[in-house]
Amino acid sequence: GEDVEQSLFLSVREGDSSVINCTYTDSSSTYLYWYKQEPGAGLQLLTYIFSNMDMKQDQRLTVLLNKKDKHLSLRIADTQTGDSAIYFCAESRMDSSYKLIFGSGTRLLVRP
């Protein structure tokens, strides 16, 4: 199937870690991405991982990929109020390099 699935909402306390999860269905995915959308704005690429990697770390962000289970996660360490946003995972596939398939987005709320 085409679906990329995410839970809709996550609430964490400032300073805690956030973990946003995503599952995808297509084993031919080449790259998987995390985008961030702030209120009323477009999306910005946060990070991406190639499908032959298990983990990628970039400052406070850690991406884990379990290709066997088709599970992708984004961990944000020391979550700040400025991290409150909607986070989208997306995949690109071998057969459609001009199309990204987006999940429905996870709204992260960071409580002070």
Added chain:
Amino acid sequence: DGGITQSPKYLFRKEGQNVTLSCEQNLNHDAMYWYRQDPGQGLRLIYYSQIVNDFQKGDIAEGYSVSREKKESFPLTVTSAQKNPTAFYLCASSRAGTGVTGELFFGEGSRLTVL
């Protein structure tokens, strides 16, 4: 500064009217895209264009039309045939295919409300 500019940011339309959303980029990108965003549904691809004078339908093209006469510009027309046009519309561009880094550069979006 380089980027993507969408206009208008907010637009109200009466039923039965066509409306055109503007998207301009000065990033020298070959590929441009239109997505529709509805609450809780993520982004759905309407049309995309890999090169000037060429474009392809995405997953939800019915009721929409586009043109790509210039590299910098990819306007989207929401026609009266679109049954449920109220949504947030996002334009994006990329250097070429997304397969390498997947970096789409997005505009700030246009919110269309049909009254």
